[in-house]
Amino acid sequence: MFFTLHILLMAISTFGIIAGVSAAMFFRKKKNWLKIHKTVNLISSIGAAAGIVMVFIYITSTGGEHFDGFHQIIGLTAFISAAVTMFLGFYQFKAKNKPAIRATHRWLGRLSLMMFLTAIIMGLILINII
Ligand code: HEM
Numbered sequence: 605m606f607f608t609l610h611i612l613l614m615a616i617s618t619f620g621i622i623a624g625v626s627a628a629m630f631f632r633k634k635k636n637w638l639k640i641h642k643t644v645n646l647i648s649s650i651g652a653a654a655g656i657v658m659v660f661i662y663i664t665s666t667g668g669e670h671f672d673g674f675h676q677i678i679g680l681t682a683f684i685s686a687a688v689t690m691f692l693g694f695y696q697f698k699a700k701n702k703p704a705i706r707a708t709h710r711w712l713g714r715l716s717l718m719m720f721l722t723a724i725i726m727g728l729i730l731i732n733i734i
């Protein structure tokens with residue numbers, strides 16, 4: 605149950621982040637791109653946090669080791685870097701050094717998405733689907 609919720613929540617939130625980042629990359633001409641980018645990425649990050657809590661509970665209940673494997677480490681790193689990206693997303697409007705924060709947000713955001721996709725692939729390998 606907790607494990608199924610992990611897969612479900614992580615799959616949905618990864619799609620959400622793909623959609624949120626796409627809004628910033630391809631739909632900049634639409635006037636509400638930022639609103640969509642912000643909201644979709646915020647909700648997806650909350651979903652990802654919930655998904656990780658689910659698998660954490662599952663592993664605790666089976667008496668397994670936490671974060672022991674490539675998927676587990678890249679997954680945790682992906683989530684932390686998305687959370688930092690989100691913080692920078694809000695902070696860039698207030699920061700004194702706006703261009704630097706913006707550039708960091710963009711690059712860390714792209715990197716986070718790559719790590720989410722890597723985690724998905726490694727997760728599918730773990731459950732013998734690929
Ligand atoms: C199709 C998608 C996914 C599958 C099939 C999957 C599968 C798994 C499996 C089999 C485990 C290990 C469970 C155990 O040790 O018994 C795990 C743990 C974990 N997964 Fe995923 N996962 C997926 C997506 C993701 C994504 C996208 C992330 C993060 C971005 C993620 C983050 C984690 C973390 C952090 C753990 C370790 C938690 C801990 O050790 O306490 N997973 N996942």
Ligand code: HEM
Pocket residue numbers: 621625628629638641642645646649686687689690693694706707709710711712713714716717
């Ligand atoms: C998980 C959360 C987030 C991720 C992964 C993310 C990712 C990204 C990426 C990859 C870009 C660059 C797109 C491109 O042009 O190639 C971008 C741009 C941007 N994001 Fe985010 N973002 C997130 C959350 C947020 C939030 C919460 C806000 C605002 C409150 C925000 C505001 C912006 C702005 C203003 C830009 C344009 C920056 C510029 O033109 O330099 N982002 N984001």
